[in-house]
Amino acid sequence: MRLSIGEARGMLLSGFNQEIYEKGLREEGWEAGIAEGRENGIKEGDLRAIRNMLDLGLSKEQISQKYSKELVQQVLQETTKI
Numbered sequence: 493m494r495l496s497i498g499e500a501r502g503m504l505l506s507g508f509n510q511e512i513y514e515k516g517l518r519e520e521g522w523e524a525g526i527a528e529g530r531e532n533g534i535k536e537g538d539l540r541a542i543r544n545m546l547d548l549g550l551s552k553e554q555i556s557q558k559y560s561k562e563l564v565q566q567v568l569q570e571t572t573k574i
């Protein structure tokens with residue numbers, strides 16, 4: 493089957509556009525993954541700091557001056573499960 497020049501050009505352009513589209517999706521996914529990893533890392537660091545503060549004997553109220561009450565409560569719940 494023979495294709496006209498217009499049909500061949502259309503196929504090439506649609507293939508090219510598909511490649512650009514897929515590359516854009518991969519880059520967006522990569523950026524989203526980095527942002528999510530960064531957020532998770534920061535939260536894990538905060539949880540570790542709260543655990544350390546509790547180990548040093550700081551009160552829940554003292555720790556809540558620096559970190560959210562929700563994070564402090566999360567750590568307290570984890571430590572009571574052990």
